[in-house]
Amino acid sequence: MSQASTHEHRPQHWMSYPRFLSRSLGLATDGSFGFYAWMTCLTAVFLVGANAWANQVVQGMVVTNMTDHVSWGLYIANFTFMVGVAAGGVMMVIPAYLYHDKQMHDVVILGELLAVAAIVMCLMFVTADLGRPDRFWHLIPGIGRFNFPISMLTWDVIVLNGYLLLNLHICGYLLYTRFLGLTPNPRWYVPFVFVSIVWAISIHTVTAFLYAGLGGRPFWNTALLAPRFLASAFVSGPAFIILSMFALRKLARVPLPDGPVHTLVKIIRITILINLFMLASELFTEFYSGGAHTSSARYLYFGLHGFNGLVPWAWSAIVLNVIAAALFLTPAAMTRMSVVTIACALAFIGVWIEKGMGLIIPGFIPSTLHEIVEYTPSLVEWKVTAGIWAFGLMIYTIALKITIPIFSGRVRDLARDPE
Amino acid sequence: MGERKSISLPVLGQVSRRTAMKGVGATLGAGAFAAAISPLRRIDEKVTAEEFMQRHYKELSDSDKRDVFTRLEAQAQDEYGADVSISDPRPIPGTLFVYAINLSLCNGNGKCVEACHRENNHDRATNQSYIRVLEMPIGTMDMEQGNTTYDHPVPAEGKFYMPVQCQQCQEPPCVDVCPVEATWQEDDGIVVVDYNWCIGCRYCEAACPYHARRFNWKKPEIPADEVNPDQGFLSNRIRPEGVVEKCHFCLHRTRNGRLPACLEACPTGARVFGNILDPDSDVRWIMENKRVYVLKEELGTAPSFFYFFDS
């Protein structure tokens, strides 16, 4: 459809937008038995998490197992990982918009919706980690006091919320125009898509700088942190998208082409190797030079002074990532869905450990006074974390539930359909 | 999702059953959510409206401060049964505080740790204190060889002792990272926290290279008769739960000219405190005549806290 026809059927937005919303609500809540069962399970887990969080707010952070020694735990670990997943969606956007990959262009919204869900999860994880969530408003520029540009956390607030808004706009605009049966006007979304490419890099860079800027934490204080964050994000994000595309095909029988999967596998083949290479560089530097600044790495991989709580995590991450890399590199990764599925799952879990228990926690062990206090998340922390994951999956499910029928053209705004 | 092409407005008759079921589901879900977060109903016991609305310390007028202090005093009476008085001593012009510790004298007895605990209304159950003392083998400065949990008579053979507390850095990384300006450095070098503004993100705790910051994982428990009633708004008043705190060089004492509690408690006389801008001060003499060092100098934090040995 041309620009001209858009003008011909200029939609009455005040009429059609409410119809779009109400139809979206209908799509989001209509489904098969499997859909209801899935949503019910997620709701149940989310409620358990919400309850655990409410108790944490009332009883205090003492219900977590964090301490003054390990002052960030499972929440910030998951936050860091989810920033990566959000940024990983850009690996669909780049082929779609920069390399004009037609098939990718058709499914790129999956990555953008994933970014929305992941960023919402990030914001929830940060909120769960706050000792005083009631003072959240202190962070709002204008009302509170926003320590910008000195505090990297304020940068993170900006880039995360900015990325959320960008993707909400892009997805919302595309969905709405498709719903109206119009061709989206590139003016209204392509510039935002290009901004979002840079922005995606920025969210994980800023999040890495959050840690890398701390001179007192040598484990994080490395220039390689941001590149590693990005490399691993470009493993975990695409891996999750491949898995969700397979799930859509299998469970919801959505016909999705193979092309985008192949492109993503090709991307992961590179990024997972870059990530492993950077890991090797870090390990070499840490262990060949030795010294006090490497004690976190020694603790993480081999244990220190008889404390070795993270050793199984660290080696699991390495093993998972190496096996995943090997699987991705086999020719079967292009042909056999089962191989790709396993590889993606292993890589996703591997990066989750690497960015969480393997990165945030050892930054605190040993402490800055070289005391060793170990950390295992408490039940409350696991519940809240599970609840946020469930909520994120709910958002993603609902978003797909609305998007797929509209994008496939099965759902249209008939009230103003020219046909 | 193999549904047929449908129209935007649901036809009531056709889908009324499903719509009704959705309504039931939504109601149940909302009810369950309300039940799940019901513990939050107790939040008003923890946060009053005035407390919620309270502005940042630097935005409080003198009369605002009086109201806030009165409220906090009433709160201490209410929650701890203690009759306290909260003041807000400001930096003395021309003063820059410096602390120095003579490690040849310190024997690791920990009286400073305890004095801090009592002076600053720390939680009794956790023996909270702003000071940790490392026992280190003579012959190294590597803190990895250190230990804070030693419980034998001191000084032990072949060991020296190094108390560590907030170094009141002149380039404080903790202040830089705070997203809401809840912590800042005052003119006399003391880094303070507005306990009513801190959101409890603990970024400062991660940023501090000296393990100087503490988080209130729970509400501090202090028996009424042990509460120190001489309290500063930016120092030792009883901290709310969920916020970060730190050593403030006992500013409620030192800004009135007094020595810090940890210094007075030291039985070995290892601690020296004063105004470095005063050319005749003890700390100035130490800086000029002893070979002093600071912890982790390579980080560029420029501590106002010095260590030295007798030659």
Place this chain on the structure above:
Amino acid sequence: MTVRLAFAPSAFNAESGSATIGRGSNIARVSDASPAEFFPVVINRPEGPPRLRLDAPDALGRPVTVACSTCHTIREPNIENRSTIDLDEFHQGLSVLHGELACLACHNPGDYDTLRLADGRAIEFSNVMTLCAQCHGPQWTDYQRGAHGGMSGHWDLTRGGRVRNNCIDCHDPHAPAFPMMQPTFKPRDRFLAPAHSREGGGHG
């Protein structure tokens, strides 16, 4: 009869004990105050010569103390004596662990109610720090500049006074090594393993 030596309590005596030390230590430049506006630095000091408490109380059950000179005026001083081992009447069990010093290195054989400086001059017990300073020059220098010796009160003498320890508040002159202490207040952080559960040199 066994007799133990008891030092006069090094009580703070506001009238006689006041002393300003060092070269106008802690003059608060900023306030540009004249010395008259400074509060005093008071050094703890013995009130006078120590008195020895006898083991046996008097007829009314009150403790009996005697001045050093009570016995020592009628006894020949023994310049050689370095310990209490050879003594059979008084000062038994007093451990003397102060370098190679003989008793009369510090006690004055001419007047046992005073001390004696190295040049032979007598000095009052209340000025014992001068005696200590003869040998412990670096410590005395440090003390004068606040780098040695405990204190309490004010860092800012324009706002209040200061009380300082005397050498003998912390150091027993007969066995001056600072005593061992048992730390009584240890961190009880959650999950911080206590010392005894740790291996080897202990980490923590």
